[in-house]
Amino acid sequence: MGEKEEVLASLRKAVETWDINLARNAAEAALDINMDPCEAIEMGLGKGMDSISDRFYHGKIFLPQVLAASKAMEAGIGVFEPYLCDKSIHSKGVVIMGTVQGDIHEIGKHVVCAFLRGAGYTVFDLGKDVSPDEFIGAAREKGACLIGASALMTTTLVGQRRIVERLKEEKILDVKTIFGGACCTPKWVESIGGDAYCSCGAKVVAEVEILLSGR
Ligand code: B12
Structure with missing residues (x-):
């Protein structure tokens, strides 16, 4: 070997x-x-x-x-x-990350945060069991261009839908969404009106670059 x-x-x-x-x-x-x-x-x-x-x-x-x-x-x-960590001085953008309400799985989210930080994004990790309003509030406060939310259980996936709904209710149109986690699928993300799905940390940077290039 x-x-x-x-x-x-x-x-x-x-x-x-x-x-x-x-x-x-x-x-x-x-x-x-x-x-x-x-x-x-x-x-x-x-x-x-x-x-x-x-x-x-x-x-x-x-x-x-x-x-x-x-x-x-x-x-x-x-x-x-x-x-x-990218040594570049300028951040490529602010990303709000968290695991949805009722869900305490964090490992995958940590991997995703590590990759995004490495690519030069400023990532605020809100942790686990994060309510839709906490996501929205942090996005506003930090001037985020993207919200990423992880859901690992079928029972907590709905938290991702609530984030999209709350963004619409608050008329926040300039913040994109990306979702992932074991139970999350491209079909689900499409059905809730999310902007992107990503299956693993290794692909997240490429997905985010495509998503944000259309801003
Ligand atoms: C580790 C683990 C735990 C740990 C979590 C520790 C921690 N600090 O995170 C502990 C032991 C605490 C735990 C608890 C529970 N767990 Co658990 N757990 C797992 C397990 C074995 C692995 C998850 C994991 O970390 N994988 C490794 C990471 C690297 O992979 P990942 O999470 O999929 O993330 C990758 C991608 O999905 C993607 N991704 C993930 N999130 C995001 C977000 C974005 C924005 C993007 C772009 C991408 C992305 O990128 C990541 C990196 O490549 C899974 C089984 C599984 N196959 O997933 C069960 C699993 C998720 N758990 C499960 C359950 C039921 C529970 C409990 C309810 C158990 C219990 N009876 O108490 C509790 C949950 C309590 C709660 N309210 O949340 C079920 C869920 C079933 C379902 N369909 O709903 C699973 C699927 C196991 C099973 N087969 O039954 N669990």
């Missing part, structure tokens, strides 16, 4: 075995060999989270282990975050 494959395997293993120290060390090893942080997140840490999801789905592990794995994933992302 080459050096790069070894580091990717360690990143994956760190999440699979919820080993926070290994996640940090492997992330540092990735930086030492000049691995692209985006690749390390998607192909290393992210693959580990895929297998955690799979084991959880099949009842082989339970919520505490999933939570521990997510902490390892976040520890790894934390090491990469400063290196994802």
